[in-house]
Amino acid sequence: MDFSIPSDIQDMLANVGQFLREEVYPLEERFVSGAFADLVPTLEEKRARVKEMKLWAPQVPAEYGGVGLGFMQHAMLSEELGRTPMGHYVFNCQAPDAGNMEILAEFGTQAQKEQFLLPLAAGKSRSCFAMTEPECAGSNPVWMKTTAVRDGDEYVINGHKWFSSAADGAAFAVAMVVTNPDAEPHQRASQIIVPTDVPGYRWIRNIPVMGHAGDGWPSHSELRFENVRVPVSNLLGEEGAGFAIAQARLGPGRIHHCMRWIGICERSFDLMCERAATRELAPGDPLGNRQTVQNWIAESRAEINAARLMVLHAAWKIDNEGTKAAREEISAIKFYVAGVLMAVVDRAIQVHGALGVSDDTILQYFYRQERGARIYDGPDEVHKTVLAKRALRSFGMKK
Structure with a gap:
């Protein structure tokens, strides 16, 4: 095993560290006070600087507008960015968007990539991942009650989700839902893309964490899906592969x-x-x-x-x-x-x-x-x- 860091990656990490210390650390006092919405214009300026540095969306393949860093390289960058709570956001590799970009790139159709992945990778939209449910133990990932029933060319989704990180202001959710209730436990669920502006999608609240609810990206939301209809083409990957x-x-x-x-x-x-x-x-x-x-x-x-x-x-x-x-x-x-x-x-x-x-x-x-x-x-x-x-x-x- 060779854990040595190539010189070009060392230079990148040094440049990123200097940028964070000079440009991002000074914003932390405002950030931790819960003023994320007020910080957005300033953070957009920092994100523009990152694009100029050609380090935008480091984990995203170049064909989708990212840097295309390898797995180990991005892991090393994650440590540097982790020194400040805004580091990953400024570089557009924050959870849950980063994970959604990865699965859209790997499992998404061409139409899904154009509609959802490209704006996300460009920083023009945000997303969330809706899996955890208040009524089911999160430690059992195959147990959930939210369902998607097929009706012609649409899925009808009903259920209750919470701790859906960054749902406040997200353009779409990747929802984990039961589509095949009679299948084996690990083949019951599917992942479906749900735009947040469709009828029946209800954002309930940002959940306070130790007294702080937050807003925008650094928040965790409670959601309801009430007869939400989305086209079958919004299915991510195969049915039952969630x-x-x-x-x-x-x-x-x-x-x-x-x-x-x-x-x-x-x-x-x-x-x-x-x-x-x-x-x-x-x-x-x-x-x-x-x-x-x-x-x-x-x-x-x-x-x-x-x-x-x-x-x-x-x-x-x-x-x-x-x-x-x-x-x-x-x-x-x-x-x-x-x-x-x-x-x-x-x-x-x-x-x-x-x-x-x-x-x-x-x-x-x-x-x-x-x-x-x-x-x-x-x-x-x-x-x-x-x-x-x-x-x-x-x-x-x-x-």
């Missing part, structure tokens, strides 16, 4: 999430070290003199380094052997990196004292927004079970 498409999206997506989390860890680590080195408990006696603080710094450094190597190894295995072969590695990084993320951010907050829980630092935003890292894309407990069962199977345990 779960397979979701897996194709989620496996590589977890790599990008984990690298973004490592970026958050690195930013939090820098803030922790800066605070420990400059905050004095008495004249000439910095906080960093305390052994407990030194332990936190050392443990964080080791854990971040270990997490990064685990993720790069998983990404390398996906590149060389495919997503299916890397299932164990993907499960391992999902819960391990999420745990490191919460530990490092928590230590950084503790070193900052009362300042750490105030809105005067980015740390409180990381803490409340990223606590979900241990839940979404499969809760920690599910991934631990998957990993343990596969290990036990090799010793003869069958169930």
Whole structure:
């Protein structure tokens, strides 16, 4: 395994880091206060700068207007962009749009690409992914109640979704719905593209997360589908292939999430070290003199380094052997990196004292927004079970 970074990618990461520090970090105070709508004109200016830098939509193939970075290259970029909550948005590779672009490029028809993918890749529209339901356990991805019944050349969709990230202001949703209720569990669902301006599509609210509802892209919405009619041509891929498409999206997506989390860890680590080195408990006696603080710094450094190597190894295995072969590695990084993320951010907050829980630092935003890292894309407990069962199977345990 060769994890060395080519010189051109090193230069790209350095340029991106400088751009974020100079152009995006200064906007964070306004962003974490919940003023996303007010920031949109400024962020559009930054996005235009990214296009000038020829780094727009880095994960999207060039034929659709992106850079076409390879999987490992984009994973490395995700770490740099993850240092600020606006990084991926400014570069148009934010969730859930990035995942929707990927599945539209892979499974979409030519008409779907022209109508939905091209505007999304160009930054002229936004999208959401509607899968999670309040009435069904999210840890069981094959259990859902939202249905799509075929009526001639249309699907009629009824159901209730929530935590549909970025639905506020989205032009369309990619909805996971049951089309084949009598099929095997993993072949019951399909993915259907639902424009948000069709009759019966109801945006209910943005769900407050630890007291902050947010608006626009950085939000999570509750939705209702009430006799929503869309043409059968809006079916993404084959009928009954919804779960397979979701897996194709989620496996590589977890790599990008984990690298973004490592970026958050690195930013939090820098803030922790800066605070420990400059905050004095008495004249000439910095906080960093305390052994407990030194332990936190050392443990964080080791854990971040270990997490990064685990993720790069998983990404390398996906590149060389495919997503299916890397299932164990993907499960391992999902819960391990999420745990490191919460530990490092928590230590950084503790070193900052009362300042750490105030809105005067980015740390409180990381803490409340990223606590979900241990839940979404499969809760920690599910991934631990998957990993343990596969290990036990090799010793003869069958169930």
